[in-house]
Amino acid sequence: MTRWAMVADLRRCVGCQTCTASCKHANATPPGVQWRRVLDLEVGEYPAVKRAFVPVGCMHCDDPPCMEVCPSTATRKRPDGIVTIDYDLCIGCSYCAVACPYQARYKTDRASFAYGEPTPAEEQRFDAKRLAVATKCTFCVDRIDAGTAKGLTPGIDPEATPACVNACITQTMSFGDIEDPHSNVSQLLAENQHFRMHEELGTGPRFYYIWDKKEEA
Amino acid sequence: MSYGPKPWHQSNWDFRAALNFIFGGAGAGLLVVAAFSGLAGDALRAEMLLGMALIGAGLISVWFEIGRPLRAINVGFNPFTSWMTRESFAAGAVFALGLAAAWLGSQPLAQAAALTALVFAYCQGRILQAAKGIPAWRVPALAWLNFTTALTEGAGLFVALATLFDTPAKGVLAYFSLALIARGLAWSTYRGSVAKSAARPALAALDRAGKILIQFGTIAPLALLLLGLFAADVARIALLLAGVAALATGWQFKFVLITRAAYNQGFALPHLPVRGTR
Numbered sequence: 003m004t005r006w007a008m009v010a011d012l013r014r015c016v017g018c019q020t021c022t023a024s025c026k027h028a029n030a031t032p033p034g035v036q037w038r039r040v041l042d043l044e045v046g047e048y049p050a051v052k053r054a055f056v057p058v059g060c061m062h063c064d065d066p067p068c069m070e071v072c073p074s075t076a077t078r079k080r081p082d083g084i085v086t087i088d089y090d091l092c093i094g095c096s097y098c099a100v101a102c103p104y105q106a107r108y109k110t111d112r113a114s115f116a117y118g119e120p121t122p123a124e125e126q127r128f129d130a131k132r133l134a135v136a137t138k139c140t141f142c143v144d145r146i147d148a149g150t151a152k153g154l155t156p157g158i159d160p161e162a163t164p165a166c167v168n169a170c171i172t173q174t175m176s177f178g179d180i181e182d183p184h185s186n187v188s189q190l191l192a193e194n195q196h197f198r199m200h201e202e203l204g205t206g207p208r209f210y211y212i213w214d215k216k217e218e219a
Numbered sequence: 220m221s222y223g224p225k226p227w228h229q230s231n232w233d234f235r236a237a238l239n240f241i242f243g244g245a246g247a248g249l250l251v252v253a254a255f256s257g258l259a260g261d262a263l264r265a266e267m268l269l270g271m272a273l274i275g276a277g278l279i280s281v282w283f284e285i286g287r288p289l290r291a292i293n294v295g296f297n298p299f300t301s302w303m304t305r306e307s308f309a310a311g312a313v314f315a316l317g318l319a320a321a322w323l324g325s326q327p328l329a330q331a332a333a334l335t336a337l338v339f340a341y342c343q344g345r346i347l348q349a350a351k352g353i354p355a356w357r358v359p360a361l362a363w364l365n366f367t368t369a370l371t372e373g374a375g376l377f378v379a380l381a382t383l384f385d386t387p388a389k390g391v392l393a394y395f396s397l398a399l400i401a402r403g404l405a406w407s408t409y410r411g412s413v414a415k416s417a418a419r420p421a422l423a424a425l426d427r428a429g430k431i432l433i434q435f436g437t438i439a440p441l442a443l444l445l446l447g448l449f450a451a452d453v454a455r456i457a458l459l460l461a462g463v464a465a466l467a468t469g470w471q472f473k474f475v476l477i478t479r480a481a482y483n484q485g486f487a488l489p490h491l492p493v494r495g496t497r
Contacts, residue, residue: 012492094286134286
């Protein structure tokens with residue numbers, strides 16, 4: 003069974019936000035909505051200050067709290083692990099947003115555009131269905147589905163891969179099937195030390211962060 | 220825009236959501252005490268209608284908050300896991316039984332409505348507990364604090380209303396006292412359970428609200444109840460103040476809980492990336 007997962011190698015990320023920009027472009031999200039964003043974290047006190055850039059977004063959890071609380075069943079989980087939202091069912095109660103420990107969900111009540119009036123591109127891609135309902139990263143599910151239908155491999159073939167992964171200039175982000183031991187993501191996790199965010203909450207996030215190579219035995 | 224690891228306050232639920240817990244809890248608590256206090260006839264009808272009006276006001280308030288109000292019926296699609304769906308079912312049962320009780324003046328129906336009101340109040344607590352993204356909400360102790368404050372607020376409102384006409388029955392006052400003590404204990408348990416998980420500003424907001432809840436919402440009403448017991452000439456005013464204090468402090472606590480103490484989880488890295496030579 004295929005289970006899609008994202009791996010971010012924190013040693014590589016330079017915080018350029020190209021993934022953020024490509025996500026906005028691919029998904030036509032309005033101003034203030036960043037399904038993929040990169041945190042710029044400073045840790046410690048001078049002179050022992052360290053900086054880390056951390057890509058975040060929907061973690062497509064194994065046990066998503068957003069799905070459990072959703073009263074309308076708009077939030078669902080596919081067999082391949084991708085958590086989806088049915089914009090036609092969602093009532094915009096935002097219960098999922100307060101249930102998500104990763105601050106991955108957004109609700110935009112009114113149409114907003116980068117320069118006030120919509121640009122021709124914004125006009126063309128505006129989707130009223132997304133107003134006043136919950137939205138979030140979809141792992142570019144449309145690209146995955148269209149790509150796999152053509153026999154392509156998500157994470158390997160760009161046409162079938164999430165936009166943020168394609169755009170990453172440092173190959174920080176990788177996407178693939180974590181159930182396949184030979185996949186790119188499985189290999190990366192096997193070779194490196196990694197963690198998942200807020201793992202103690204039991205959500206089982208499908209977003210892994212590599213922070214160091216494995217200790218040699 | 221940089222989002223640091225520090226939690227920030229959620230902006231999804233505002234005072235409209237808070238009003239659902241404020242009015243819903245008090246309304247449910249009022250139905251419980253009204254149904255089991257021995258009231259009958261018009262007095263029972265009036266209390267039942269007031270309790271349902273409060274629950275209805277809370278639900279209308281939250282209806283104004285949802286993004287797609289015309290799809291509100293979809294709230295009932297997930298009884299298997301969503302406490303919000305279960306709350307809506309419980310509310311439906313409260314209204315069906317409560318309106319029948321008020322129409323027929325039936326005490327058994329009023330008691331059945333009161334039992335569903337208890338379920339409604341419990342669901343409201345579990346709604347908060349299921350919000351995993353908010354450390355100040357997700358503890359099981361909050362469900363019980365929410366439940367006990369609903370009972371206390373309802374009892375306080377009932378006592379305050381009763382003093383306008385007569386001195387409330389001793390059984391009602393005993394129930395009110397027990398509810399006050401239970402709420403005080405539930406607050407103490409809750410505060411202990413969020414001590415390590417909630418963000419510092421959330422704890423500061425909770426402590427301010429909790430101080431009011433204990434001083435003006437527990438100790439003061441209990442003292443006023445004692446005063447009413449021993450000083451018959453000021454009994455009614457003392458009981459009125461006790462009821463209002465129990466109600467108002469519960470409301471202020473829930474308002475703070477939703478709109479001031481709801482800091483999110485923030486972000487945390489258990490390890491920093493190791494770059495270059497080690």
